[in-house]
Amino acid sequence: MGCCGCCSDKEEMKRYGLHADRSCTDILFLLLFLLFWAGMVWIAAVSWSKSDVRLLWSGMDYRGNVCGASNAPNPPTAAELAQTGDSSPWSSRTLVWYPLAPSLVNNLTDPRALATAALKLGICVSSCPTLRAVNGSALINYVTTYGPQFIKYPVLYNSDTILNRCVPKTDAATIFSDVTGLTSSLIDVSDISHWLQRTAAEVVASLKVFGICMAFVFVLSFFVLFLMQWLVGVLVWSVLILLLAIFVVGGGLLWMYSSTIADKLNHPDQSYVNFFKAIAIVVWVIAALYLLLVIFLLRRIRIAIAILKLAARVMARARSLVLVPPGFMIFAAVVVCWCIFVWACLQTAGNISTQDMTVTAINAFPNSTVSSFNEFANLVAGHTSNATVTSSFLKQDRAINDWLGLYILFGFFWSLALVRAMDFMVTAFVGVFYYFSAPWPGDNKHVPLCSVPRALWLTIRYHLGTLAAGSLLVAIIQLIRYIVAKFTWAAKKSCCLWFAACCLDCCLACCERIIKYINKNAYIICCITSYGFCRASFKAVELILSNLAEVGTVSFVGEWIFLFCVLCITAINVFAGYLLLVYTELGNEVTLLVIPLIFIGFTTFVVAWIYMNIYSAIVDTMLMCYCYDRDANDGSPTRPYYFPEDLANVLQKFNQAQAGNQVAPEGGPSPK
Secondary structure, rough: OOOOOOOOOOHHHHHHHOOOOOOOOOOOHHHHHHHHHHHHHHHHHHHHHOOOOHHOOEEEEEEEOOOOHHHHHHHHOHHHEEEEEEOOHHHOOOOOOOOOOOOHHOOOOOHHHHHHHHHHOOEOOOOOOOOOEEEOOEOOEEOOOOOOOOEEEOEEEEEEOOOOOEOOOOOOEOHHHHHHHHHHHOOOHHHHHHHHHHHHHHHOOOOOHHHHHHHHHHHHHHHHHHHHHHHHHHHHHHHHHHHHHHHHHHHHHHHHHHHHHHOOOOOOOOOHHHHHHHHHHHHHHHHHHHHHHHHHHHHHHHHHHHHHHHHHHHHHHHHHHHHHHHHHHHHHHHHHHHHHHHHHHHHHHOOEEEEEEEEEEOOOOOOOOOOHHHHHHHHOHHHHHHHHHEEEEEEEEHHHHHHHHHHHHHHHHHHHHHHHHHHHHHHHHHHHHHOOOOOOOOOOOOOOOOHHHHHHHHHHHHHHHHHHHHHHHHHHHHHHHHHHHHHHOOOOOHHHHHHHEEEHHHHHHHHHHHHHHHHHHHHHHHHHHHHHHHHHHHHHHHHHHHHHHHHHHHHHHHHHHHHHHHHHHHHHHHHHHHHHHHHOOOOOOOOOOOOHHEEEEEEEEHHHHHHHHHHHHHHHHHHHHHHHHHHOOOOOOOOOOOOHHHHHHOOOOOOOHHHHHOOOOOOOEEEO
């Protein structure tokens, strides 16, 4: 086997636990995935030909022009712009403002429908118009259309700029109270914008400290993973003792609290005191049961420690594993960007249609201040006339777009699940290389040179179909959960329907977790045996059920160790960031320490979690290899155990032959 080449050498494959007769698995699912992506490409091509993605970040005016665009189909002339009273050229009119026409405001029966109508009357402006406040009232401004009819619309609200759109503020100080029905559904981002600006300023001021902390978290995470091969035993027993201490001390504090209540109150409610005493007793009973469970599972805990140590050795020897998550994160980012691009094309695809809308044109604007729209309407009474505006807008077939949107969403779920599955299988292959590299006795296990590229080659060459099959199940569940979530949101007014939808989503979430758990163990079996997805899944479930105590113990202990390590790494890095911000010149420009510390803590937690997930994947691989080894081998010279020495000592299972005379099974570990 070359460094990064094809696995043609059977002897080399056998050395690292790989079956020499490995073949492509679940090809039909891979073809189905490729066919599905061909459909996504077709949707993107058709949508692109009928779309204008600029509409995602720019608005369209009532004449069908993208505001400020040089290639607009029907831009106003300089003479038309001059008649509006605003001398700004067309190129600077990049914002769109939506007028609340008087005829719309006077009929506030369906705010959603009226807001939809207002969106068809957009006018391109260079800056969002505002109300002129005067002593608690307002002097009405107006905006004039740029032909063919020059209609003046009153400015009835102040606004914020979001994606080149003037979005109304809905607070009482910036809008008339009797027109809030038309704008209350729009997002008020004034306070959010303030905090975002403050947060961004503090983050920018602490960028040097953030960069140092990010470099430190990578070093710290690798250092912790390297030390795990020696410290994992201490950590496991420390965590188990800590949990017992929490139960015991918690029960004692509850009992002391009940006694304190009895001492401080002259006539305490005895049932209240007894309640806390009962809880304390329950907590102590749980502590006793927990202690008995630890004693009963003592041998399994020793097995779990041996497996965790074995996984740590893999991490120490295959250091290139730390490059796997960033590589697949880039791959996932490409998938996300592609799906967003297809969705954007779909959302902006359509035909420009026209609609005649009747609005009330105001011929004379009052110079006096008003405090409500009704007061303004009374002042302009007798100075209005009806006008017909031909509005151009993007017309879409919402039903077709919704179905195509679900298609794109399902493709996103499936593709992202496949990328994650590839990430896991590459990591699992490296673990399989190590575990089956040499039978016991002796600690001469190793991983091959360029283990990660080899694992990636084997995954792509033989098992993409298996990954596509497992990812398909995950994507189906996620799509169903999305549909249920939409139904839950729609049914929030009905308590019964909302509760039923929440229960259904909870059940689906449990199904998704079970499927993901079976999938990852099936991928490991596929790495070992080259089975297809269904056969590997059945084998994985069989091994899990036959080694349920060991699997449960390793999972329980492993989860607590992972969480403990992540929290420790996060705490150490945040403390380091605090020292840099407070005691060095790097933090001189920071005025609010909590913002950069929260930012450092969050990013540290994410990075540490990603790298501990590599260790978690290796632990899962070592656990399944251990279960498979016990099931497939018997310690004979032709079927030797591959346990490491410390695990063999715990199990009291040894090979019959001496290390020098052992013969590995032809073609890798024997399937059973």
